[in-house]
Amino acid sequence: MASVPIAGGRFIIIGGGSLVGSATAAELLDAGAAEVRLFDNFSMGAESAVAHLKDNPRLRIIRGDVMRMGDLLQAMEGMDGALLLAAYMTLNMDRDPWGGLDVNIRGVQNALEAAVTRGVKKVVFASSNATYGYGPGIKGDLVEATPFFSEGAPPAAIIYGATKIIGEQLCRTYTQKRGLPHVVLRYSTVYGERQHHRAANALYIIETLEKLKKGEPPEIFGDGSETKHFVYVGDLARANRMAFESAASNVAVNCSGPTPVTTKELVALVTDLAGGGPAPTFVGDTPGKVRLTSGGAFRIAHEKAYEAIGWKPQVDMREGLGRLIAWLQGNEPTH
Numbered sequence: 001m002a003s004v005p006i007a008g009g010r011f012i013i014i015g016g017g018s019l020v021g022s023a024t025a026a027e028l029l030d031a032g033a034a035e036v037r038l039f040d041n042f043s044m045g046a047e048s049a050v051a052h053l054k055d056n057p058r059l060r061i062i063r064g065d066v067m068r069m070g071d072l073l074q075a076m077e078g079m080d081g082a083l084l085l086a087a088y089m090t091l092n093m094d095r096d097p098w099g100g101l102d103v104n105i106r107g108v109q110n111a112l113e114a115a116v117t118r119g120v121k122k123v124v125f126a127s128s129n130a131t132y133g134y135g136p137g138i139k140g141d142l143v144e145a146t147p148f149f150s151e152g153a154p155p156a157a158i159i160y161g162a163t164k165i166i167g168e169q170l171c172r173t174y175t176q177k178r179g180l181p182h183v184v185l186r187y188s189t190v191y192g193e194r195q196h197h198r199a200a201n202a203l204y205i206i207e208t209l210e211k212l213k214k215g216e217p218p219e220i221f222g223d224g225s226e227t228k229h230f231v232y233v234g235d236l237a238r239a240n241r242m243a244f245e246s247a248a249s250n251v252a253v254n255c256s257g258p259t260p261v262t263t264k265e266l267v268a269l270v271t272d273l274a275g276g277g278p279a280p281t282f283v284g285d286t287p288g289k290v291r292l293t294s295g296g297a298f299r300i301a302h303e304k305a306y307e308a309i310g311w312k313p314q315v316d317m318r319e320g321l322g323r324l325i326a327w328l329q330g331n332e333p334t335h
């Protein structure tokens with residue numbers, strides 16, 4: 001039985017000092033976890049991202065590195081569940097592919113090995129819709145069996161997607177050969193409170209808001225018909241919790257928001273929620289900037305997540321963007 005109850009359980013979030021980790025820690029603590037450990041080297045995450053949780057006596061922040069087995073073995077002692085988040089996404093992979101390959105591949109292998117050694121009962125692995133790739137092949141419903149498209153995508157995006165495919169297969173290997181149950185959740189672009197600047201598509205929301213704040217017109221690439229499919233961070237925190245609670249193992253499912261939006265719709269929504277602003281300008285590509293494009297209208301189908309772990313998204317973009325904007329008004333985005 002692969003189910004790990006939250007109440008009274010002990011959990012570690014590897015790479016937990018950031019957007020998804022902080023929301024998930026709050027979710028697990030609210031559901032009665034006896035202990036939540038946030039393990040992070042804070043190379044990208046920030047103490048400020050977890051400051052709101054710091055005084056909770058059931059939360060422990062552990063400075064450690066996934067490239068150091070000793071750190072992982074010590075931190076995993078006594079844990080029932082481990083959520084693996086530490087990763088370089090596309091923008092960081094573009095700057096430092098060497099470090100990205102280390103963390104996204106060997107770091108995952110190290111964490112799985114430490115989890116088995118310490119008798120952890122279940123692992124949840126944060127994968128990504130990057131496992132479907134980018135570019136002209138991406139259109140229609142993306143389901144878990146959709147293959148990887150890479151033609152026309154930036155190299156860093158392909159490398160990132162490929163590392164997530166490898167991470168998923170390492171999880172399957174540890175389930176098959178070492179008996180460690182796992183669930184893979186393929187997140188679509190995350191947005192919400194404690195938003196950072198590391199995800200290309202979510203960064204676009206922040207850039208649009210910043211332009212509007214300065215009274216400048218938001219920029220839309222192309223004709224604005226390009227699709228983006230986001231997921232609200234609180235919905236993902238719930239998905240992570242439910243993946244531990246469910247009996248599911250050895251399965252990979254998509255986690256996306258209720259519906260996709262076009263860039264034009266997104267900019268209109270952000271402008272409306274920001275209290276109005278100038279009409280957008282339509283621009284061409286910025287040289288040197290990593291952009292993630294798709295070939296046509298697409299939707300990341302999340303029905304299988306409901307079958308496997310009982311999850312479906314609850315927060316639509318208007319609601320979630322409203323929460324992000326309210327949070328930004330009191331805080332700077334965490335780098």
Ligand SMILES: NC(=O)c1ccc[n+]([C@@H]2O[C@H](COP(=O)([O-])OP(=O)(O)OC[C@H]3O[C@@H](n4cnc5c(N)ncnc54)[C@H](O)[C@@H]3O)[C@@H](O)[C@H]2O)c1
Nearest residue numbers: 015018020041043044045065066085086087128189190199
């Ligand atoms: N944010 C998104 O839009 C998005 C979309 C799809 C999938 N994902 C995946 O979800 C996960 C979490 O996303 P996020 O936005 O919270 O990520 P993030 O970049 O904010 O967090 C990753 C954390 O890992 C930590 N880390 C990096 N290298 C480390 C190392 N060597 N040892 C220990 N910790 C290390 C960083 O300091 C950071 O706090 C990642 O695996 C990411 O690939 C994110």
